[in-house]
Amino acid sequence: MYYQFYELNHAALQPARAFADAVKLLYSNPLNPMSHTPIGRTIAAGAEMFERTTRRYGKPSFGITETKIGFDKVAVSERVVWKKPFCNLIHFERDLPKTRKADPKLLIVAPMSGHYATLLRGTVESMVQHAEVYITDWTDARMVPVAEGRFDLDDYVDYVIEMLHHLGPDTHVMAVCQPSVPVLSAVSIMEARGDRLAPASMTLMGGPIDTRRNPTAVNKLAEEKGIEWFRDNVIMQVPWPEPGFMRNVYPGFLQLSGFMSMNLDRHIIAHKDFYMHLVKDDGDSAEKHRDFYDEYLAVMDLTAEFYLQTVDTVFVKHALPNGTMRHRGDLVDPTAIRNVALLTVEGENDDISGIGQTQAAHDLCVNIPDDMRAHYMQPKVGHYGVFNGSRFRSEIVPRIVDFMASIRAAESASGRNRASSLPRADQPKTSSATRPTVPTTSRQMAKGV
Incomplete structure (x- = not known):
């Protein structure tokens, strides 16, 4: 009630x-x-x-109408290119000359953790200058009728695989925070099946791959309470007259309450300052506050089955690093990944995903050649700074762009078509001598050398 x-x-x-x-x-x-x-x-x-x-704050808009490529301003328009009950895939279509060489496709998998995909507006604005950007626009569960069925972690993985199939070859995938686990799982499954449309690279940013490393308050709470506590205390039914009436959900306002309580003093001070800015007629400072909190306070509900399965799999059982995670009954095996390059990014002051939790992906993906993997830790940023803000734009984006370009250039230099000639995952591990090699300077840049 x-x-x-x-x-x-x-x-x-x-x-x-x-x-x-x-x-x-x-x-x-x-x-x-x-x-x-x-x-x-x-x-x-x-x-x-x-x-x-x-x-109640409604879903914000991306509002990205143009970008700068080189010295030219280019118009940008949003277009839904793939649609399911719980997600739309949005393409930020750039008005580029047809004679321009095609940029790589980048699938940004936004978190399904309470906020809308627009939280990654800054991520999209930065990456759309360098790639054909697509982003997962998850649907508020309270707006999905019960007749549309369930949506759990297995469905999430299936969605990612379907989207990669829709985008085709020469696609790179970026997972921000929570999606790191399902994206790594999806790529593992695709490689195990010998799927020719597995992405060229995956970038995992501030994700909970192994929450046993430097556990944060969020990680400790999940482990201490156990899945039964969450099922009994945070799962509720959508009230009438919402379209999702009677659907069991984890309400967005509960997630928001949890996030705000972690830094309550900071939010109180921010609102006090906002009040004083209004009294002093400091319009610019007041507008910055509005912009941030209009986004931060806009939340969405998650389906109960997705939320509980994620908590149990990722935070309680640590199934992926323990080698026990399953998808539709089949074991998820990151060692099957041989052909997809891996870049992990962490923030020094991240209080959501501690240092080392994302880097753990490298310990699981042991069959990715050393010249196709890199890790970068950004100093002086928290969780939000991993995918947004000035340091993200100046320090992290160039490394991601360079990493993707290096993989692409190495494959072009090898004279092979990746989609048709990569070895299947069930073949013996390929030696580094027969693999496209990422230039040393690019690997150093991604590692922060």
């Missing part, structure tokens, strides 16, 4: 929110003389604070 009470409380506050919004408009209207006084700005600031802290 907790979800129903949450909805009832939100509905009950609707008249108060409407009144607060009207007060804000009245006391911030430049035609009102009070709006130019400290008293007027204080009243408007208080009204806006109340409205913002009691509203």
